[in-house]
Amino acid sequence: MLVNFSKMHGLGNDFVVIDNITQNVFLSRDQIKKLADRHFGIGFDQLLMVEAPYSPDLDFHYRIFNADGHEVEQCGNGARCFARFVRMKGLTNKHKISVSTKSGNLTLYIEKDGQVTVNMGHPNFEPSKIPLKATKRELTYIIRAEEHTVFSGAVSMGNPHCVMEVDDIETAQVSTLGPLLENHERFPQRANIGFMQVVSQEHIKLRVWERGVSETLACGTGACAAMVIGFIQNKLTSTVQVDLPGGSLQVRWSGEGHPVRMTGPAEHVFDGQVAL
Numbered sequence: 001m002l003v004n005f006s007k008m009h010g011l012g013n014d015f016v017v018i019d020n021i022t023q024n025v026f027l028s029r030d031q032i033k034k035l036a037d038r039h040f041g042i043g044f045d046q047l048l049m050v051e052a053p054y055s056p057d058l059d060f061h062y063r064i065f066n067a068d069g070h071e072v073e074q075c076g077n078g079a080r081c082f083a084r085f086v087r088m089k090g091l092t093n094k095h096k097i098s099v100s101t102k103s104g105n106l107t108l109y110i111e112k113d114g115q116v117t118v119n120m121g122h123p124n125f126e127p128s129k130i131p132l133k134a135t136k137r138e139l140t141y142i143i144r145a146e147e148h149t150v151f152s153g154a155v156s157m158g159n160p161h162c163v164m165e166v167d168d169i170e171t172a173q174v175s176t177l178g179p180l181l182e183n184h185e186r187f188p189q190r191a192n193i194g195f196m197q198v199v200s201q202e203h204i205k206l207r208v209w210e211r212g213v214s215e216t217l218a219c220g221t222g223a224c225a226a227m228v229i230g231f232i233q234n235k236l237t238s239t240v241q242v243d244l245p246g247g248s249l250q251v252r253w254s255g256e257g258h259p260v261r262m263t264g265p266a267e268h269v270f271d272g273q274v275a276l
């Protein structure tokens, strides 16, 4: 079977996007892992599936699979590429697109300059919803992992995030602490791990060790998680520039009770066909 796909990226966080409305594709976890392999496959951080909506008030359903083959709840950079993909392929001509995901609904807006704004919904700080094993909600959790003691915030942006502040992201222990915390017993569904350097109240630098992938060049939900955690810790204002290794995003949030909005680019790289 030949499957048509597009290769896309949002700030270097890269995706294979499959139109599963005009095609009928089912991929096993092993097939996804093989396609994600950067030497033996196509190579990607996430596979995105565009599917028909479940209800008339929605335009599409959006499925996300990490490079390790596991299906996950949310992907911010992927959402922006999703919006660009459905317009590019003529699946819609709307500028405001409503999609359901495994963890809720998103609204995507195509801006005049081609950037995409995503209404990411409400962050959830309740430990049981992240999920994080903790007796109560805290601004900062103390997590011990081997010889490390980490002070971090935690939030669900639809998917689980743990964010710690560091003095300098260049020297942050991303490849050691990242996997230790991703698989820490206090995160029963594992977690994405952010390393945030606060440059000013309107500007942070961020590196993210992504669950099911490893460090990526950018993580949209990670950028939102870092911003909301920095905000509730009184370190950030309501509009923040987030610099990731692959480029910058703008994240806006006015506090609890309000949705998070993220704006950034979405790029098409090439179209291809793969034999399964």
Ligand SMILES: N[C@@H](CCC[C@H](N)C(=O)O)C(=O)O
Pocket: 013, 045, 046, 066, 072, 073, 074, 075, 076, 077, 078, 159, 160, 192, 210, 211, 212, 213, 216, 218, 219, 220, 221, 222
């Ligand atoms: N790259 C993403 C997040 C993808 C899912 C994540 N690795 C998880 O397991 O939750 C983004 O841009 O948000």
